[in-house]
Amino acid sequence: MSSDTRLDSSGLKSEAMRLGFSLVGVCAPTSPPHLDAYKAWISKGFAGSMDYLERHLPMKSDPRSLLPGASSIVVVGLNYNQTRPEGPERPGIAKYALGRDYHKVIRSKLTKLGRWMALEFPGSQSRACVDSAPIMERDFGQLAGLGWFGKNTLLINSERGSWFFLGVLLTTVELALDEPSEGGCGTCNRCIDACPTGAIVNLDGRWQVDARSCISYLTIEHADSIESDLARRMNGWTVGCDVCQDVCPFNTPRATQPLRATPTQEPDFNVRSWPSLIELANLSEGAWDELTRGSAARRVGVEQMRRNARINIENATRFSD
Ligand code: SF4
Ligand code: SF4
Known part of the structure; x- marks a missing residue:
């Protein structure tokens, strides 16, 4: 299917927003653009003891290996910004860990989005991936227009910042693709x-x-x-x-x-x-x-x-x- 015959994604995006996601975009299931940089990061030993990252490389290289027949990647962002309780006796807990496990929260929402897709596009298949699945979410987040890479290596959305989790829904539906995100830190360090x-x-x-x-x-x-x-x-x-x-x-x-x-x-x-x-x-x-x-x-x-x-x-x- 050529890019102009891909299916309208506006209904999907409305549904994602209704489920509470603050960002949503669609990209193609291509090889991740930063795969070589990621391999270099691992080969330099920068991953420390996270050996599993290297083992996951074959699947990370090809998102279609996670869902045979995948034609689109829907990437969603969920805002987790809140005030951190602070004080001399308080432990420093990063914002991502202050509340309920985001894996559970996002997976539940993505499962609902997958069910919506199955009703809207009968016969289609989808697979939800949240952080722990071997997929380079940030690469696809950039391709789907959610944000660009900051020097801190996080995905930054120019309007929203970086306090958002990423989740991915692979689907066999050929959805209209979004433009990749562009932006940069400039001289900020x-x-x-x-x-x-x-x-x-x-x-x-x-x-x-x-x-x-x-x-x-x-x-x-x-x-x-x-x-x-x-x-x-x-x-x-x-x-x-x-x-x-x-x-x-x-x-x-x-x-x-x-x-x-x-x-x-x-x-x-x-x-x-x-x-x-x-x-x-x-x-x-x-x-x-x-x-x-x-x-x-x-x-x-x-x-x-x-x-x-x-x-x-x-x-x-x-x-x-
Ligand atoms: S260099 Fe500045 S703009 Fe870029 S990620 Fe770091 S703090 Fe943010
Ligand atoms: S890279 Fe970021 S998260 Fe890691 S120690 Fe530095 S400031 Fe903290």
Whole structure:
């Protein structure tokens, strides 16, 4: 089917918005444009211990391997911006992990969108992918017009900023394609300068995050002890780190950009009650189970949670001496 005979996607987009997504676009299931850069990132060791990323490469190279016969990729964005509870005794919890697990929230919405597609386009098939599926969401997000790559490697939407999750619905329906997003950081270097561990580095002319020194990776993915020089720079972060988004001008509200940094309307993301750092440092398995049930923070195991909290208590003690 040529591009001008692809089917109108306006009904699908209205339905996606009705389900609560704030962004939606469509692109073709091509090879991801940044696949080579991604391979170079892995081969430099920047993925740390996330070995599974390399194992997923064959599927990441070809999105059709996730849904044979896929003709379009619908990419959606869900706003998760909200105020982080802060205070000297409080653990730093990245905004993405404050409420209900976004995988569950987005998957539920995408499943409903898939059902709508099945009714609207009988005989069609679709498959929902949320973060954990081996697909390069950000590449397809850019191709579908949702945003462009910032130097912090996140997808930035010029009107909304970067506080949004991405979800993908592969479909066999040949939908009209959107224009790729264009934009850039220009001379801004705020995230690079503000990153507490210097994790945003230039690799072959492209800005990349070296996971091995990124607080987000260290607090969530890294199971072993954290090197003391990096641990000293954790600045209270206990689950993830938001610094490179906090400082981004595209996340700063402006009168001329009414959609920028607006609070999420998703009730499932309402912030949960989080224990103090001291309580987290002594968390029992049972308390961890209760605290992280249905939360994306469950990826941080009980020992890692205790470790992260203890490091931040030690840091606070050291800096107050
Ligand atoms: S998440 Fe934090 S540590 Fe990682 S790149 Fe961003 S600012 Fe640096
Ligand atoms: S802080 Fe500046 S350099 Fe970093 S992603 Fe935002 S606009 Fe780009």
